[in-house]
Amino acid sequence: MNHTTTIPSSSGEVLLDVKELVTSFKIGDREFNAVDSCSFSVRRGKTLGIVGESGCGKSVTSLSIMRLIPTPPGKIKSGEILFEGVDLLNLNDEDMRKLRGNKISMIFQEPMTSLNPVFSVGDQISEVFRVHQDKSRREARELSIEMLKMVRIPSPEIRVDEYPHQLSGGMRQRVMIAIALACKPKLLIADEPTTALDATIQAQILALMSDLQKEQDMSTILITHDLGVVAETCDDVVVMYGGRIVERATAEQLFARPKHPYTLGLLESIPRLGERKTRLKTIPGIVPSLGKFPQGCRFQDRCSFVTSDCRNQEPQLRRLCDGTEVACFHSSDTGMPSQGN
């Protein structure tokens, strides 16, 4: 994996280019932007991590790309989502449906709830082949067994006729991956794919995903709150807070020199093995709820570097010398100033 290149702007290397995306939700008679003019791109064959805590807008971002935002109350208000040069927001529902599960696939956090309990595993994988590739029942079944083999499920000929409740959590997530990859998608969106799994099973699934990505030359958007998973699997990272992107960098840059105080806080608040300290560093306070952000920088009330500038004006993403982008008045090329707690 090459972490040293900066994020390119040439279109040939970019599979998905999201520009100034705004997705809003209507609560009562007020409208709130859950994703507020976010721009990022996914390189071909690479993995982009979207990191943040609950409520930061990372799942809404991924659902926007799939155009699965429930409308109403949600709505993609503006922006462009260019997939291989085509703006997904201009496609009609029929064309979008052809794309979903075919060129762009998604796996969700809960392998327990995202499989249908009344259909066998084989039926659920077959459906993809029957809908997108017009395969016969028999062909689809054969292909489903192939897929189960690919995600390393033992005795696939037997498993294909089993139902989700007969499988363990890790197995179900493998089935989800099999469904998502059935049509060899160009882009896989994985929303917290391992969060509900035990550590040893998470390690299996992450290894499987990275193998399959290489085999199929696929791009991945990995949504997670776990910076350990990011360090291990991602090439590029965007960090979100309060619906905004606060930092955008390659994974190597992010972990070597976090530029935004929020990124720094996240990294420091994780307990690490073998580094037992008496107290953990914390980010004080909580993520404000939708529509309750302060004027100016959204992170100001939890930030130890805050100044009057931060309260008056919202910092925009700006590019530093090393190519990373950060939305903070105080960050510099060398990271953060050394004050603070």
Add this chain to the structure above:
Amino acid sequence: MTSSDIILEVKNLQKYFPVQGGLLGRQTGKVHAVDTVSFSVQRGKTLGLVGESGCGKSTLGRTILRLTEPSGGEVIYEGRDIAKLSANEMRALRKELQIIFQDPFASLNPRMSIREILSEPFEIHGMHKNPEERRAKVIDLLKEVGLNPEAADRYPHEFSGGQRQRIGIARALALKPKLIVADEPVSALDVSIQSQILNLMMDLRDKYGLSYIFIAHDLAVIEHISDEIAVMYLGKIVEHTGATQLYARPLHPYTQALISSIPEPKIGAKKARKVLQGDVPSPLNPPPGCRFNTRCPYAKDECRTKEPILRNMGSSEHPHLVACHFAGELSE
């Protein structure tokens, strides 16, 4: 170690759940959720219990507090066997033994105000009957866990996950307990909030000399808060030693795999990982011999037939208990 240092001693504790089936609903089997577990908790210290889902760690925590009745064994708290106490004696003792639950959304009654939630322990035990005094106690509790006194008149839905967990902690503290079982208290929380709660729990432990049994699946969290750690697999303790020692020199292959499976937030940290094959077997039907043998990369014939017992591989002052026939001979 003198016996007065020990607040709780668990001896050969067992919890089996019957499995019913067939036409007449007869018992067809038993789930060995906790299978002959022994350990002790020192006063003012934290014992971490770690393991994957289904390993029996939560059942163990509940059985210790007699929230489910043990099937066998002893739980000796301050010299008395809890398992043998009458309902009345047990109720009196519950003041000293408290629990914090994992899900801060499910463990607070949505129809009770925070004041009612925090007053309930006093109500049950007939303490602080004067309304003024009770009011003051509730405010003290809220301050203790870093919440605003105004929170008393609000309802659980008005709080975030981290704040609710603080309320759960305040409730556990109300009766001035000596031992708290914390069952995955931070796993439902965001990372920035998780560290706040861990710090709070450590502060309270030091301030009141509390003892914790801290249950979690995250080895990094456990390592941070615990003095000693016991690793569970399929209802058994497979390794038990000091927190620093466990991480520095894990002896059981399962512990080694658990430690190596944690992704580190550092580029290039990807170790030569021991990815375990397969899933945890069903506790209904645990494999014969060593229960880990179906997933163990080092399993030999002996492991499939003979069950290893916990043996001390450390010193008598710093015990390092491990249940593996080949511990110490394996590559680490």
